[in-house]
Amino acid sequence: MVAAVGATGCAGGAADDSRGDGMPPPAMSTSGDTSTGVDELGTSSGESSGAPVLPTTSDQPEGSTSSSSGGESSSGESEDSTGAPACGDGQLGADEVCDDGNPVDGDGCNADCQPSGRLLWSDSYAGGKVLADEGLDCAVDEFGAIYVAGFTTVTKPDEDVWTRSWGPDGAVLWTQTYDGALGAKDRGQAIVVDASQLVYVAGHENVELQGNDVWVRKHAADGTPTWTHGYDGPASASDAAYGAALTAEGDLLVVGAHSVAGQGQDIWLRKLDGSGAVLWTRTHAGMAGLGDVGRGLTVGDDGYIYVVGDEGVTAEGSNMWVGKFDADGNELWSRLYAGAAGLDDNLYGAAATADGGVVVCGIERSVAVPVLSFVRKYNGDGLIVWTVIDDGTGDVGASCYDVDIAADGDVLVGGSTVDVTVTRPRIQRLDEDGGELWSTTIPGAGTGASQVRCVRPAPDGTIVAAGGLDDGVDGRDVWVGRLSP
Helix, strand or coil: CCCCCCCCCCCCCCCCCCCCCCCCCCCECCCCCCCCCCCCCCCCCCEECCCCCCCCEEECCCCCCCCCCCCCCCCCCCCCCCCCCCCCCCCCCCCCCCCCCCCCCCCCECCCCCECCCEEEEEEECCCCCCCEEEEEEEECCCCCEEEEEEEEEECCEEEEEEEEECCCCCEEEEEEECCCCCCECEEEEEEECCCCCEEEEEEEEECCCEEEEEEEEECCCCCEEEEEEECCCCCCECEEEEEEECCCCCEEEEEEEECCCCCEEEEEEEECCCCCEEEEEEECCCCCCCEEEEEEEECCCCCEEEEEEEEECCCEEEEEEEEECCCCCEEEEEEECCCCCCCCEEEEEEECCCCCEEEEEEEECCCCCEEEEEEEECCCCCEEEEEEECCCCCCCEEEEEEEECCCCCEEEEEEEEECCEEEEEEEEECCCCCEEEEEECCCCCCCCCEEEEEEECCCCCEEEEEEEECCCCCEEEEEEEECC
């Protein structure tokens, strides 16, 4: 694995002019949805529940080794009355997998002398059609319940929005699906949950004569849909939401792209209240008038909004783009980054940090190694703090699709790494300066591309990850797992 960690006193790329024109707020209800309702047993045709723990492979710091055993972590004793090696004394005992001599979780060897990043449980959903099903985003509430949004494939041209909730122990609580009127490709791309366990899902729906429209739905705590809104952009072409976040006041932020005649797509940011009423809409158009897409966002404790995605640049394909907005949606600054190869580079994930900055992640495309995982921290003024560029455990490719911040300030990274020739899901934990603490790869029996699309810290310190995993039987399936810190 190759990683570059650096600090610099200047911002990457060029600052962009802000575009703060308010968009008209059409919000139209849509219909034609279907749902499975509450899934009390947690099983249905074509899916697995309570799947056995998958083996994992971990790249641990020196002094620790990997393990596939489950179980929650607990503090160990530093010595025992017999004088034999005991957990926490720095000596490897007979019943210990690792012992780094400290009671700290998340540093590669946890306080129970078991390795960090081991899989505690996992579950999957297969549509049963030998077609792709995948989780594209996830959320965890204050009670530890897990929510995943994505899609399930009915036929090759027909994908349905798919949303499911699990309890902290992995038991399925409810499942909902949505099939648009055209029976075409409809996807849930983003999901958030508030303190009352009300759930918001955003994505896109295919609509006759309009291409894709932005699609946003609110669910009650039991999964029942309460309202659905759509949005058709100015060109009635390709419009979609890719990211969502909640403000401290409980309002919903949604980011994506809408099509504009003569200039491809513009980054599109909208704020709605809990009833679905539009509060404001903002857009960002790149200088080249090409394809500009917002793919993720985060809100800091100070109320500032960070949006990430990509901006089309003449002769450079897509450049990574990050912008900072105030609570009213006014763009304060933006930054561009172009990889050395001048190919398409994209940002997907963002997480605000306690010091007012933001960590972003995505994919830099290269020639020697086709894809590189890219993680960078900016401070609140848009200056680069550090950057990590990673070509994976086998030095042949890696991707990053999401980041989040653990309670202690560590950075959680979700994406993939190429294992010889197969793309596998990967979860990493970095310290506040970008140094890797541990890395875990989730193997699957199949050879299709698999990846983590979302990573979140849970209230008990464990880590939730979701995405897609090829099990070798039904193609890529929705996958969710809980890992030790």
